[in-house]
Amino acid sequence: MNKFLNNPAFEGIEPFESKLWLSSPTMHGDEQKWVDEAIQTNWVSTVGPNIDEVEQQIAEYVGVKYAVGLSCGTSALHMATKLAGEKLYGQAKPNQGTLQGHKVFCSDCTFDASINPVAYEDGEAVFIDTEYDTWNMSPEALEKAFEIYPDVKLVIIAHLYGTPGRMQEIKEICDRHGALIVEDAAESLGAKYRLNGQWIETGTLGDYNAISFNGNKIITGSAGGMFLTNSQEDAEKVRKWSTQSREDAPWYQHEEIGYNYRMSNIIAGVIRGQIPYLDEHIAQKKAIWERYEKGLDDLPISMNPWDRKNAQPNFWLSCILIDKYAMAPSVRGEKDYLYKSASGKSSPHEILDALAAFNAEGRPIWKPMHMQPIYRMNPFITVEGSGRARSNAYIEGGGIDVGADIFRRGLCLPSDNKMTPEQQDIVIDIIHRCFK
Numbered sequence: 001m002n003k004f005l006n007n008p009a010f011e012g013i014e015p016f017e018s019k020l021w022l023s024s025p026t027m028h029g030d031e032q033k034w035v036d037e038a039i040q041t042n043w044v045s046t047v048g049p050n051i052d053e054v055e056q057q058i059a060e061y062v063g064v065k066y067a068v069g070l071s072c073g074t075s076a077l078h079m080a081t082k083l084a085g086e087k088l089y090g091q092a093k094p095n096q097g098t099l100q101g102h103k104v105f106c107s108d109c110t111f112d113a114s115i116n117p118v119a120y121e122d123g124e125a126v127f128i129d130t131e132y133d134t135w136n137m138s139p140e141a142l143e144k145a146f147e148i149y150p151d152v153k154l155v156i157i158a159h160l161y162g163t164p165g166r167m168q169e170i171k172e173i174c175d176r177h178g179a180l181i182v183e184d185a186a187e188s189l190g191a192k193y194r195l196n197g198q199w200i201e202t203g204t205l206g207d208y209n210a211i212s213f214n215g216n217k218i219i220t221g222s223a224g225g226m227f228l229t230n231s232q233e234d235a236e237k238v239r240k241w242s243t244q245s246r247e248d249a250p251w252y253q254h255e256e257i258g259y260n261y262r263m264s265n266i267i268a269g270v271i272r273g274q275i276p277y278l279d280e281h282i283a284q285k286k287a288i289w290e291r292y293e294k295g296l297d298d299l300p301i302s303m304n305p306w307d308r309k310n311a312q313p314n315f316w317l318s319c320i321l322i323d324k325y326a327m328a329p330s331v332r333g334e335k336d337y338l339y340k341s342a343s344g345k346s347s348p349h350e351i352l353d354a355l356a357a358f359n360a361e362g363r364p365i366w367k368p369m370h371m372q373p374i375y376r377m378n379p380f381i382t383v384e385g386s387g388r389a390r391s392n393a394y395i396e397g398g399g400i401d402v403g404a405d406i407f408r409r410g411l412c413l414p415s416d417n418k419m420t421p422e423q424q425d426i427v428i429d430i431i432h433r434c435f436k
C-alpha cells in the first residue's frame with residue numbers, strides 16, 4: 001500500500017481518518033427504541049409486534065398483500081424457489097428437493113445466494129448471460145436458452161446493485177414459455193420498474209419474490225429478509241415451512257419438512273426503525289451515483305448503466321466499467337491478482353488497491369456464477385447459444401461472455417450514504433490519479 005502513499009502521483013492526498021465503506025449500516029435512533037421495547041415487553045422470539053409491523057409496512061411500501069419476515073434474504077429465496085418447485089413438479093419426498101431432475105434458468109451476474117436454492121432443491125442452474133445495458137440477465141440470451149432447453153419452467157432473476165433488469169421483455173418471454181419467475185430483489189428494495197406503462201416496485205415483479213435486510217443493504221436489520229406475495233396460500237405456506245412446518249396439534253406434529261427461518265422480533269425492531277428512512281437512503285445513494293458520473297466523466301470509464309425510461313434504481317452501489325482500450329494489463333487467479341500500471345490506463349485492482357491505501361473500501365464486480373468453481377460444469381447460455389467450450393486452439397476468440405467482461409473491467413466504488421461530497425471528491429481524485 002506504501003507504493004500509493006509514497007507515490008508522487010498521489011502527492012497531497014491523506015488517508016481518510018475513518019474508513020469510507022462500500023455500504024455500511026446507517027442507524028437513525030428509532031432502531032434502539034423498538035429493540036428496547038421488544039426486550040422490555042419480553043417479545044424476544046420469532047413472534048411479536050415488531051415483526052407484525054414491519055411485515056405490514058413493507059407490504060404497503062412495495063404494494064403486495066403479504067410480506068413474511070424471515071431470517072435473511074437467502075431463506076426468503078429458498079422458500080420462493082421451493083414454492084415454485086412444488087407448484088411446478090409437486091411435493092418432493094422428505095429426502096429430495098422439489099427441483100430434482102430439472103433445470104432452472106438463473107441470473108449469472110449476481111451473488112450466489114440468488115441461485116444456491118436451486119441446488120438446495122436438487123435442481124440444476126443454467127446460467128444466462130448478462131446484457132451491457134443493465135448488467136442484468138439478457139432477454140436475448142434467455143430466449144436462446146428456451147430454444148435450447150424448451151422444457152424449463154423456472155427463471156430466477158436478480159437486480160444487480162439495485163438496478164432493475166429488463167423485466168418487461170423477460171416476463172413476456174417467460175409467459176410465452178409458461179415459466180414462473182423467482183425475483184431476487186435483495187439489492188434493489190425501493191427500486192421501481194415501468195411494467196406495461198405502470199411504475200411498480202422490484203420485489204413484486206416475480207411469481208415469488210424476496211428481499212434482504214443484510215447489514216450492507218439499503219436498509220438493514222443487521223440481518224433479515226422477506227418473502228413477498230399477493231397469494232394468501234403462498235404466504236401461509238412460507239409461514240408454516242419457516243417455523244418447522246408445525247401442524248395444528250398440541251404436540252410437535254409434522255407432515256412436511258420444516259425450516260427454522262422466521263425473523264426475530266429483535267431484528268424486526270431494527271428494521272422498523274429503518275423503514276422510514278428508505279427513501280432518504282435512496283436519494284443519498286442516487287446523489288452519490290450522480291456525483292461519480294459527473295466527476296469521472298473525463299475518464300475512459302462508464303458508470304453502471306440503467307434503463308432511464310423504464311427503471312428507477314435504488315442506486316445501492318455505484319460502479320464503473322473501464323473502457324477496453326484503457327485497461328492496463330492485469331490477470332486474476334482463483335485468489336490473487338497481478339497488474340501493471342500504464343500511462344492513461346488503469347485496472348480494477350489498481351484502483352481498488354489505491355482506494356484501500358487511502359482507507360476507502362471498493363470491491364470487485366461480483367464474479368459471475370458460470371465462472372465460479374462450484375458451478376463450473378453447469379450450462380451457460382449467451383446470445384450465441386452455449387457459452388461453454390467455445391475456445392479453439394486454431395481459431396482466435398472465445399465467444400461472447402458479457403458477464404466475464406464486466407467482471408474483468410468493472411469495480412464497485414465506495415457507496416456509503418454517510419460519505420460526504422468532500423470525501424467523495426477525494427475518491428474521484430484518487431481514481432483520476434490511477435489513470436495518470
Ligand SMILES: Cc1ncc(COP(=O)(O)O)c(C=O)c1O
Pocket residue numbers: 072073074075077110111113114158184186187211212213214223224225
Ligand atoms: C443479490 C443477492 N441475493 C441474495 C442475498 C442474500 O441475502 P441475505 O444476506 O439476507 O441472506 C444477497 C446479499 O446478501 C444478495 O446481494
